[in-house]
Amino acid sequence: MHVVVLGAGIVGLQSAWHLRLKGHRVTVCDPDVAGGATYAAAGMLAPVSEVQFGQERLYPLLVAARREYPRLVEEVGRATDLPTGFLDNGTLLIGGDRSDLERVRDHARVHTEYGLNIQRLATQEIQQREPFLNARIAGGFAAPDDAQVDPRVLCVALRDALSRELDPTEFPGVGPAVEWVAERVERVTGSADGPYAVHTDGGTEWAADRVVVACGMGCTSLNGILSDLSLDLRPVYGDILRLRPRDPVGADRKPVLSSTIRATILGRQVYLVPRDDGEIVVGATVREDGLDGIHAGGVHELLEDAITVLPALRHFEIADITARARPVSPDDIPYVGLIPKAPGILVSAGYSRHGILLAPLGARLGAALLSGETLSSEDAELLAAMNPGRIEREAAPNHSLTQKGPANGNHHR
């Protein structure tokens, strides 16, 4: 089958990877590979730290997705010589004062509930692990199984893995090298069950047996048979900084931070994600103010809180500030499912702040669904939670989406 993937963010690229592994011929359309929300993301693989309270339906997805990463990284690593950006460095959850620590403790309880490894640390232990942290931190917890992946690095590796001819003895039944189209898709036409025609703003047209719609906020402005897709997605903006130490980290110079830090400081959240080259990613604001650009007040607060947590950051260089819109659904859970009126088209979008973590799960399940495979009951349950049909748009009640497809006949709301 020829599958055209709309969008080359973390979801589109991993979807293309799974589809190629299943033997499909894949074309990926995006004028700016990994340049959207993926480009901003820190890439924490921290199932519980990420969620907000009351998102019980989201936890199991995040926990399951965390388990997907080792396999993805191993597979991609076998297909390319490039680094995948995966780092198994754990998280410290810390609270600035007693009241902050109380909130962190609540988060820690959720770890335990979901069977995740979490350890209370004495302040001396925190200082021993991370001697450069502000000594006045009230306390914290270690989540040693958390990891991170640098999305920019991983996407370069994925792109390379997708572009190379792969050895079928190593990757049995693998499809051909992916074709890249650096154009934006404007509309998809065709009959309900396909084949489809994918039309780009460059005026080219691509025939497709199947289509994956993984273009984030772009999903809401497609024409043709996707014009009444009516996904309830809103842009939630985030600002994120990348700070670099003055002197490169190396054999003779240790980094000032080794664990990822999730801190609550006077009620505000900030995270610090240290890369293995010494770069520290500081994020992230959560804004619904419509500002595409970098938000001055947000950057101020991030720097304020990050420097409070790790005073040495004051002397770092601001290497990059990026602002992007995250595509967010009303319940913060992505939409992964087939379109009822065009069941050869898969939607995989709305990953919110969890895109990097959830991508391997959404991509694997979406690829299986599109290929008509039979899913395990556990996978079917996970997929059901992401059923686009669960949310009815008031404005367009007749155009709901469903996961009804070859392998999953249940329609969940």
Place this chain on the structure above:
Amino acid sequence: MHVVVLGAGIVGLQSAWHLRLKGHRVTVCDPDVAGGATYAAAGMLAPVSEVQFGQERLYPLLVAARREYPRLVEEVGRATDLPTGFLDNGTLLIGGDRSDLERVRDHARVHTEYGLNIQRLATQEIQQREPFLNARIAGGFAAPDDAQVDPRVLCVALRDALSRELDPTEFPGVGPAVEWVAERVERVTGSADGPYAVHTDGGTEWAADRVVVACGMGCTSLNGILSDLSLDLRPVYGDILRLRPRDPVGADRKPVLSSTIRATILGRQVYLVPRDDGEIVVGATVREDGLDGIHAGGVHELLEDAITVLPALRHFEIADITARARPVSPDDIPYVGLIPKAPGILVSAGYSRHGILLAPLGARLGAALLSGETLSSEDAELLAAMNPGRIEREAAPNHSLTQKGPANGNHHR
């Protein structure tokens, strides 16, 4: 005469302008026109606000330079249709608390000493003039004769004015359009009195009757007869932000700030320079830490203080953050003078934090000196204060510089 100008920052461009007005043929060499310290500068034309205490020899230069701007802007404005970026919007000097206000008062006294217009404002008057300022400001002063020029805008205008054929009835005796060489000059060779040969990193060579060395920190790494120039210049880094309002300023939307603000907040300095399109320039750090890049702690403090002064800035977009090295002499006064061992070569560098303000003075006097004109006694005195020979480098006592030239026989130390 053919004059080659090394460096197309604010000083090189204005030097080229004055030389062209005198009828010379001018070639300007720079791989990055107006891309150095000029690109960062806010462009406040505020003679006294800018200086630090104890720089008595600098004040008269700044005061004299402020008077040069109207003529420069008028001349350049006649030669091009482009805006010059000049705005006559005055400064408010404000103090955050009583102790800050005491420091501002000291600065205000210097205004009075130099005959500059300065008025004490009641806090109600400040609020009336600038209603969006933090209402808890202790007090301040108005310096209504201060102005600003947007260096990026002015340099585009200067470049255009230099590149056009000009009408000799409008500009009597004007030289031909300037020739631009987008290459870095590596060395200057030739006999003491010229002609000289200017060699670029692009491998080209330009014959020159006279040379202007106006390449800032680059002046310290020239070879040939300039290899023992031994200017005592050090890089003093600055970070500066450009913030933009969410909604463009226009007929129906007033800017949140009209005067330039120089604030002292808990002992720290910050300035806010509002452009006529609503952009607000926030600066600037003063660092000698050798970091070329953007300093995280510096940006944090600038945002902190700027938002304290003008809380609405929190909602602005960070359009730009720039870090550059200012070329600074030991006494913060530029070097403007001829090279004793090659008196056809003029040095015009080391303008420190005052480059935009001082440029028209340094450029006019330097061009006159290089052209062998007789200076007024006032001009001769101003030039004498910038005599490069005033500072002897310990390492190279025999290579001091002097302004000894056709019009100025005194050697000042």
